Amino acid sequence: MSFSAAVTPAVDPLSPPGLASTAALVQRAAHLAEGFAQRAAEVDQPGAFPVEAFDCLAAEGFLVAPLRRGLGGCGLGIDAPSTHDLLRLLQHIGRGNLAVGRVYEGHVNALQLIQTFGTAEQLERYGQAARDRHHLFGVWNAEDAEGLSIVPLGSGRYRLQGAKTFCSGAGYVNRPFVNGKLPDGTWQMAIVPMDQVSTQCDRDWWQPMGMRATASYKIDFTGVELGAGDLIGQPGDYLRQPWLTAGVVRFAAVQLGGAAAIFDLTRQYLQSLGRVDHPYQQERLGQMAIALETGQLWLRGAADQIVAYDAQFAGKRERSNPRQAQLLAYANMMRTAVEQICMDTMQLCQRSVGTRGLLPPAPLERVLRDLTLYLRQPAYDAAIAGVGAYVLAQTAPAHDLW
Structure with a gap:
């Protein structure tokens, strides 16, 4: 099905942003996440899908945003300087509903692949499908x-x-x-x-x-x-680097959004019960805050690596780059670090809220289930081993590895 761009967003009364600014899309995503979270329980069942959320994303320009400007988008995730905005945007959408974040990340991935490996005719055809027909893409x-x-x-x-x-x-x-x-x-x-x-x-x-x-x-x-x-x-282009591996930073950003949602919900629960003065609860929330801020630094670091790699992340498939191995190692570090941040946040949450806070229909129960499953991405051990292989092959001191 195509998603409606004429819909009046039920989750947000503000006017749509222009596509000239990826930063504006980040602000929109932060606002839309609140509505996505409010409606997440309604689609937490087999056979359901967050149609309303994607109608809203279509109306707000998110489906076309990953296209180059010449195709009607704003180059979100295509132009390397926009990478940090893309990761922040994905984090916000994941904070609202991890299911929405997962599917939208696949849409971004697909449009990046088309713009990297597709012909001029395919770019125009599929760009028109996303731009004019509001088609949803995936991998x-x-x-x-x-x-x-x-x-x-x-x-x-x-x-x-x-x-x-x-x-x-x-x-x-x-x-x-x-x-x-x-x-x-x-x-x-x-x-x-x-x-x-x-x-x-x-x-x-x-x-x-x-x-x-x-x-x-x-x-x-x-x-x-x-x-x-x-x-x-x-044949074989899908497996080409750095696009195959460096893309892990996108799903890691969505996962980090899930951890942020858990932090917010844990804090709200403790505040509602008047347990904010308990020293152990303060210690747990302090650890969670540190973990989440660490995640923000990983988003920034991953984006900086992609900017250093090339001015345009998609569209230059024939060009070799001496920074490729460094980018792949950093992307793998980022995804494994974010996974640990998420796992630590989930454990601290469970200790903080106890059994009562984990019972449905409390939203924490759903978000914990969603994030637990979404964290199970392939090749975790290989990712860490790849980082080790890279650093063992280097002679630069630790402060100059990245």
Whole structure:
């Protein structure tokens, strides 16, 4: 489905911002997060999706913002200097509802991939879909052991065989990346026009403890036919660095938003019970405040690394860069540090509020479930090992590593 840009945002009475400023979008996201949080419980169930939130994001220009200015956006996350604003924006959306943050981050990821590896015709076509039709994009890359194959049929036609799992936004994402294996074993990116094909959606597959509202179903694409214009980039481009790994800073920003929500809710709970003078509660909230501020510094540091890497993070796929290894190591440091911040915040929250504060319909119960599941991202140990391998290969002193 397409999301309405004509909707009057139910969660925010203020007028939409211009797309000239990514900083303005950050301010809007901070405000919209309050409404997203108020309505998060309504979609915390199997089969639900935060449609109203995405109608609001469309109306406020968030779906088009990750496009280059020439395509009608404001270069959010494309122009490297906007990276910090992107991460702050993702944090705010995650603070409002982690499910919304997860799906929106996938939209940003997809538009970055298109603008990095797509042809001029594809940039215009998909840019128009996001700009004029308010289509939602995503990246559905996870799969079971059987995987998904892209079978050449000749004459520029291809047939998909297999399924994808964790298809966040299933039924609502219009143009997902559905990447698969070619006969020679290489990995090819492709975008499926969901409104033009027939697929099999297994809703029963998605029975999670948290992140229910992401509608992350299993979808069988067997029999779907695509044209050459639906394939993005060359075989193997999806696995190219730094885009594959450096993108982890985006989901880490959303996760940090979940930790911020837990901090706010914990403090509100203690204030409502008049427990703010208890020294142990003060100590726990102090630790949480330190952790969250540390997370803010990681957002800033990751953004600075991307700015130092290149003036434009997307769109220069043929250019090698001597700072690539440093950027990848820093991105992996940031994601692992944010995960620990989130885990520490959750534990301190649970100790602070006790059993009573964790009972539904208290919002803490839902946010803790959502964040617990969302933190389980792939290759955690490999990420840390990659950092170690990088620093062991360097001779610069610690103060000059980054």
